[in-house]
Every structure is written in C-alpha cells, then in structure tokens.
Amino acid sequence: MNETLLTIKDLSVTVHDGSEKKILLNRICLDVPSLSIVGLVGGSGSGKTTTGLAVLKLLSPALKIDDGEIIFQNENLLKIALSKLQQIRGKAISMIFQEPLQAFNPVFTIGYQIEEVLVMHTTLNTKQRKEKILSLLDKVGIKDPKRVAGNYPHQLSGGMRQRAMIAQAIAVDPRLIIADEPTSNLDVTLQARIMELFLQLRDELKLTLLLITHDLGMVSHISDRVAVMNQGQIVEQGITKEVIENPQQEYTKKLLGNIKF
Amino acid sequence: MINNNRHHSQFQLALQRFRGNKTAMACVFILGFLYFSAVFAEFLSPYSYKDEQRQYSYCPPTPVHFFDQGRLTWPYVYGLQLSFNEFYKREYVTDVNTKYRVKLFASGESYKLLGLIPTRVHLLGVESPGRIYLLGADSRGRDIFSRLIFGGRVSLSIGLIGVLISFTIGLLIGGAAGYYGGRVDNYLMRLCEMVIMFPGFYLLLALRSAVPDDFNSVQVYFAIILILSFIGWASLARIIRGMCLSLREREYVLAAKSLGVNDFHIITQHILPHTLSYSIFAVMLSIPGYILGESALSLIGLGIQDPFASWGNMLSDAMSIVRIKFAPWILWPAFFIFLTVICFNIIGNVLRDCLDPNLKGN
Numbered sequence: 001m002n003e004t005l006l007t008i009k010d011l012s013v014t015v016h017d018g019s020e021k022k023i024l025l026n027r028i029c030l031d032v033p034s035l036s037i038v039g040l041v042g043g044s045g046s047g048k049t050t051t052g053l054a055v056l057k058l059l060s061p062a063l064k065i066d067d068g069e070i071i072f073q074n075e076n077l078l079k080i081a082l083s084k085l086q087q088i089r090g091k092a093i094s095m096i097f098q099e100p101l102q103a104f105n106p107v108f109t110i111g112y113q114i115e116e117v118l119v120m121h122t123t124l125n126t127k128q129r130k131e132k133i134l135s136l137l138d139k140v141g142i143k144d145p146k147r148v149a150g151n152y153p154h155q156l157s158g159g160m161r162q163r164a165m166i167a168q169a170i171a172v173d174p175r176l177i178i179a180d181e182p183t184s185n186l187d188v189t190l191q192a193r194i195m196e197l198f199l200q201l202r203d204e205l206k207l208t209l210l211l212i213t214h215d216l217g218m219v220s221h222i223s224d225r226v227a228v229m230n231q232g233q234i235v236e237q238g239i240t241k242e243v244i245e246n247p248q249q250e251y252t253k254k255l256l257g258n259i260k261f
Numbered sequence: 262m263i264n265n266n267r268h269h270s271q272f273q274l275a276l277q278r279f280r281g282n283k284t285a286m287a288c289v290f291i292l293g294f295l296y297f298s299a300v301f302a303e304f305l306s307p308y309s310y311k312d313e314q315r316q317y318s319y320c321p322p323t324p325v326h327f328f329d330q331g332r333l334t335w336p337y338v339y340g341l342q343l344s345f346n347e348f349y350k351r352e353y354v355t356d357v358n359t360k361y362r363v364k365l366f367a368s369g370e371s372y373k374l375l376g377l378i379p380t381r382v383h384l385l386g387v388e389s390p391g392r393i394y395l396l397g398a399d400s401r402g403r404d405i406f407s408r409l410i411f412g413g414r415v416s417l418s419i420g421l422i423g424v425l426i427s428f429t430i431g432l433l434i435g436g437a438a439g440y441y442g443g444r445v446d447n448y449l450m451r452l453c454e455m456v457i458m459f460p461g462f463y464l465l466l467a468l469r470s471a472v473p474d475d476f477n478s479v480q481v482y483f484a485i486i487l488i489l490s491f492i493g494w495a496s497l498a499r500i501i502r503g504m505c506l507s508l509r510e511r512e513y514v515l516a517a518k519s520l521g522v523n524d525f526h527i528i529t530q531h532i533l534p535h536t537l538s539y540s541i542f543a544v545m546l547s548i549p550g551y552i553l554g555e556s557a558l559s560l561i562g563l564g565i566q567d568p569f570a571s572w573g574n575m576l577s578d579a580m581s582i583v584r585i586k587f588a589p590w591i592l593w594p595a596f597f598i599f600l601t602v603i604c605f606n607i608i609g610n611v612l613r614d615c616l617d618p619n620l621k622g623n
Contacts, residue, residue, distance in 0.1 A: 056519055061443065090521030103516035107534050116530070117520045168520065 011068035039219030042229030111149030306407035361391030397590030427490035431497030439505020545609030
C-alpha cells in the first residue's frame, strides 16, 4: 500500500442548537492512501459531507470542530493559519460539488471561473491561462473547449457542467480531490462515464480521490477502500472488495441489500 | 447553434424595457446634453465664468434679433446703454444704432479644450465692446449662461464622483459585514447606524466646519465630495449587507472557498455582482442627494467659493426677494438643479421597474 496522504483522526464536530449540543461527527478516523480512491458511503444525514467540508475547514460557523486532527502531508489542517490553508485549498486539495449548476457562479463564464483558480494559484500570464483552460476542458472530455469556455453555466448540459467542474478542480494539479456526490444528479450512463473519467485522471495526474456518495454500488466498482458512515460514525471501513463481500455491520448489509434488489 | 440563437440576458432585457420608456429616454438625453455641455464648457460658453463687467450688473437677457427692418438677416444683438431712472434704479436701454453680429466660432478668451488643445474659439460670441447675455447677467455682470455651463461642471461631477466613492465604501463595508457575519458584522453595522443616526444636513455642516478654511477651490471641491460620500455610504451598506447575508450561503461561494479564492475576491467577484440590479438604481436615486447637498452647502456660502461657479453658489445671489423681483433670471440655476434631480429620479425609478425580474411579460 502507498503512503497515507490524508489522515483524519478522532474528528468530532458538534452543533450548538441553543443550549442543546448535537453531535454530528463522532470520533471519525479515516485514512486516505496516496493514489487511491476511497469511498465514503452513507445515507442522508450520516455526516459524509460534513467530513468532506471539515477537511478544508469549510464548515459553516455554527458547526464546531471539537476535537481531532486532520493531517495532510504531515500538517494538521486544523491548526495552520488561514492564509496557508488558502494555499492548500484548490492547489493541493480541491472539491467537486453535487450540483455544478449551483457551484458555478451564474454570472460568469466557465472559462472565467476556471481562470480564477489559475490566477489565484499560478503565475501564468493571460495567454498561458487561456491555453491551460482549453487543455483542461479537453482533458475532461469536452469536445468543444473553446465554446464551452465562453458559455455560462446554465447553457451547458448537466454532464458537461460536471465535467467543467472537474476541470476546475484539477486546474492546478491538486494531490487530493474530495468529490461530494459528484454523480448523484446524473443518469446512470453519465455516472459511469464520469467514473471512468475519474479513474483515467487518477492515473494521468497522480490524483487521490475521496469519493463521498450514498451509492455503495457505484463506489464498489472503482474505489480501493471504502468507509461506511452512519449517524456521524464510521461503522465499517476496509478494502472495498472485503467490505462488499463480507460486510460485518448490519448497516452495511442494509446498504448492500438495497443495491442487490 | 447556441450562439446563433442566443437568448437575452437579464440585463439586456432590462435595457430593452428601459429603451421603450419614452420619459426615461428623454431624461437620458437631457442629462447627456447637460454632461456634454459641462465637458465642453469653455467652448460652449461665450465668456469665462469669471469674466466680469461691472457696468452690466443684473443686465437682463439680451434678445437676439433675426430681422432687421422686416428683413431676415444674420442674427445680431443691440448694444446696451446703462442709465438710472428717477428712483435710481438701473435700466439698460437698447442702443439701436450699434449692432453686434452674433458670430459662430468667435474668438474670445484663450483656453485649453479638454485641458489639452489650446484654442480661442468659442461657439458663440459678439465683438467687443458688445456683450451677449443669453440668460442675463449676475450682480457683477458675469454671463449667467456661461456660469451655468461652468457651474454644471461642479454640480454634475460632484454627483458622479461622490456616488462612486460612497458606493465603493458602501459595497465593500456592506459586503464584508454580510460575508463575515458575527462580530465583524456587528461592529460595522453599529458604525453605519452611528452615521445614519445624525441628521444629514447638520452632520454635513459640522464636517464642513472641520475642513480648514484656507483650502483653495479644488481642495474645497474634493472636501465636499468626501464629506458627502462619508454621509452617503451607510444606508447602502446596510442594504447590501442584508443581501450578502443570503448570497454568502450560495454553493458557488463555498465552491470558490474550496478552490482557495481569497475573501476579497469572493466578496467582489462572487457576491457583490449579484447585488448589481439593486445597486444600479440605488446609484441613480442617490445622485440627486449629492447634487442637492453641494448646492445647499454652496448656497449658504460654505461650498464652492466665488468666482468659481456652481449652481448652488450662483443661487446664493437669489436669496433676497428683492433681487428675484428685479432680476428673475438669477433663478436659472434652480431650474437646472430641478431638471437634473428630476431626470435622475425618473431614470432611477424606471430602472428599478425594468430590472425587476417579476415584470418580465411586458
């Protein structure tokens, strides 16, 4: 197995609702080895998105990280300064969201929004950026990069938007991509194509992927490891094949049962 | 295919609706004309703003004649002779023996067009010693028409620059308050309330008195702009803050954060543009406030100082009923203030209607 790229240790997140304290994440431990695809699976409200956002400290201010460590390349992301964290966001770790239509700003073109990342993290000049944008869009399988770069998010189809979103996420060659339900709004054939794209990008760009989804079936096809979450806890984790073939927990069995009809 | 069959953006639709409104378009043309004349003031005015001829004090508008003994001729004006009647009131008697042709592109005082091109050409003029007072003269015999054009330069630009400054402040402070929330929001909003709390005009006077009195005209001009924008930003900041509170929850803001975009960039690029439709008409509706503010200050003698012209300080001549009675033409600046204010208000209101997406159908 490769070295570990991201380690989440004993992560606890709570929300203070008046005087009441509600635990959202309860002592999460998760290892993401380099160059692997790790699936984080669970039902709605199990805390998978919260985990993903916590890695980049993007939780809403109401949610408090009480305890734990998030270690990425030997640095505790929870302890470093914001300016340094901003260097990591997008550059070393980037995120892909479920709804690209909402994750893109409707008033700017796709090209502009990819360029924004390049401006923030690279020293490329205008011409180089334009070329980079086209090559990125090409890399994620968009056939007409020039047109798409000039389009607004609402002018693209769902699959195209998700590809554009991926292009934005890989713009400055991050090590880790956290994909939050990247395919949940797409139809089955598109899901498969996007998953293929992820596999291909991992090999090409030496990416590591943390795939957050409720679809255990999909994860089982492409992920190396899988962690199953329920009610703020990781109930089971291990190598995908082992977990699928021999689930230890009732909850995992239930999830598997759902996909086996 | 998409490019051939482009649908119109929200803004284009609004613009289309705006163009359809005749009143608003008329206002745009009037304002365009006023701003144009302010830019080319030296060229359009027959005299300079400080060209005084004491013997023509309160000279009534000189009529331009087109007919000479029943025959159409090149426009001309008669010479004027000052005399006093039995009550020692000034009277200007037209001297029918002296005629001065109104010349187009006459040469007059030298100036630099747009601050660059040195020239002596004025659009209109009569040969010296004749004087042409299209809209009459003020107490020192200066041409009110010329001074109106020069005064428009001050009064009209104060609105634009003032709004520019106060909206930059308002948008940034409102944006920061809304985006960060919590303590930042609390402090910034209390600051806003402190500014709003004072009655505007008295705060204006107090701040004006804080400005050193040995300032020259240009410094006073900028001091007035700063004072006016200092008063103006707060109410905008409050509204923008409210809009940002909801805008910051959008997923693209989270996405931008996840990509390492810094806060300033997120506020200015991802949040504030979405308040644009509000800001545009708020700008239009607040410009009159600046024009009136400058006029009020100048009117009571605290603004632009003689001999420099602004519509406000020209009006200070008209503060006595006797003068208005004998020389009603000194009220012309009031008409232009009125015209400008009403134009901005109409444009602002029509823009608000046009930018309202709920009105799409018509």
